[in-house]
Amino acid sequence: MKNRWVLITGASSGFGAATALAFARSGANVVLGARRLAKLESVAEQAREAGAASASTHVLDVSSSASVNEFLAWTQTLTPQIHVLVNNAGGALGLDPVATGKDEDWEMMMQTNVLGVLRVTRATLPLMVRFATGHIINIGSIAGRVAYEGGAAYCAAKAGELQITRALRLELSGTHVRVSTIDPGLAETEFSFVRFKGDEARAAKVYDGVTPLTAEDVAEAIHWVATRPPHVCVDEMILKCTDQAAIHKVNRKPKT
Numbered sequence: 500m501k502n503r504w505v506l507i508t509g510a511s512s513g514f515g516a517a518t519a520l521a522f523a524r525s526g527a528n529v530v531l532g533a534r535r536l537a538k539l540e541s542v543a544e545q546a547r548e549a550g551a552a553s554a555s556t557h558v559l560d561v562s563s564s565a566s567v568n569e570f571l572a573w574t575q576t577l578t579p580q581i582h583v584l585v586n587n588a589g590g591a592l593g594l595d596p597v598a599t600g601k602d603e604d605w606e607m608m609m610q611t612n613v614l615g616v617l618r619v620t621r622a623t624l625p626l627m628v629r630f631a632t633g634h635i636i637n638i639g640s641i642a643g644r645v646a647y648e649g650g651a652a653y654c655a656a657k658a659g660e661l662q663i664t665r666a667l668r669l670e671l672s673g674t675h676v677r678v679s680t681i682d683p684g685l686a687e688t689e690f691s692f693v694r695f696k697g698d699e700a701r702a703a704k705v706y707d708g709v710t711p712l713t714a715e716d717v718a719e720a721i722h723w724v725a726t727r728p729p730h731v732c733v734d735e736m737i738l739k740c741t742d743q744a745a746i747h748k749v750n751r752k753p754k755t
């Protein structure tokens with residue numbers, strides 16, 4: 500990845516931040532976007548210390564086309580080419596059944612996980628296609644493959660991400676741009692804290708008695724997928740912790 504340009508959305512925490520550091524360690528230029536600029540700048544500082552060729556930050560809200568277009572205009576002041584795009588920004592809000600679901604939660608999940616991926620991809624494709632190379636790595640979820648109670652909107656959003664990935668791979672056939680999805684299960688990041696709107700105790704309970712994936716586990720998978728030879732495309736990867744045999748089958752150690 501030496502001197503390659505890697506654009507990562509949602510790089511201010513969790514998988515995105517860990518992915519920035521994984522690519523930094525292999526000498527890439529990392530271009531980082533998210534809404535919280537101070538957090539992004541701290542990730543960029545760590546990326547420079549880890550060996551990034553460069554680390555650049557700019558505020559990005561994937562729920563706004565204007566913000567995405569401005570972000571990509573700024574990106575083009577740094578480089579004409581993006582080698583790897585990691586569409587990672589997203590997450591869940593609430594765990595309400597449909598009967599009591601909230602419009603604002605549903606709308607935000609669709610805006611980030613579905614429309615955000617479409618917007619950022621549309622704006623980045625010109626920086627790949629004309630160079631006849633590139634790799635788009637979308638971050639889905641096992642929630643996009645198996646539904647669970649209280650997850651209707653999030654599962655729908657991640658199922659949407661999976662189908663966007665599949666459609667895009669067909670559309671880009673012959674361009675030499677690869678398209679992959681990496682779909683993790685339980686991973687301990689800010690994900691549950693955000694889902695439960697700052698309720699730390701409820702967020703911690705999600706990981707009670709389990710050894711979940713870490714952000715670094717997922718980042719390592721993203722880096723591995725991106726570093727296969729150009730003729731190899733990892734279409735879809737499901738990554739779960741050993742304690743999670745299936746979405747509802749989680750091995751929790753009893754409290755001692």
Ligand SMILES: NC(=O)c1ccc[n+]([C@@H]2O[C@H](COP(=O)([O-])OP(=O)(O)OC[C@H]3O[C@@H](n4cnc5c(N)ncnc54)[C@H](OP(=O)(O)O)[C@@H]3O)[C@@H](O)[C@H]2O)c1
Binds near residue numbers: 534689
């Ligand atoms: N953790 C899990 O168990 C798990 C499992 C499967 C899939 N995922 C998916 O993995 C991805 C990363 O999640 P994570 O676990 O690393 O959670 P996280 O720690 O909460 O990170 C989410 C990132 O997305 C960014 N983000 C959210 N809304 C955004 C917006 N509108 N515009 C730009 N950036 C936005 C956040 O940054 P700002 O708040 O600074 O904008 C943050 O950097 C998400 O797509 C999530 O759905 C997570």
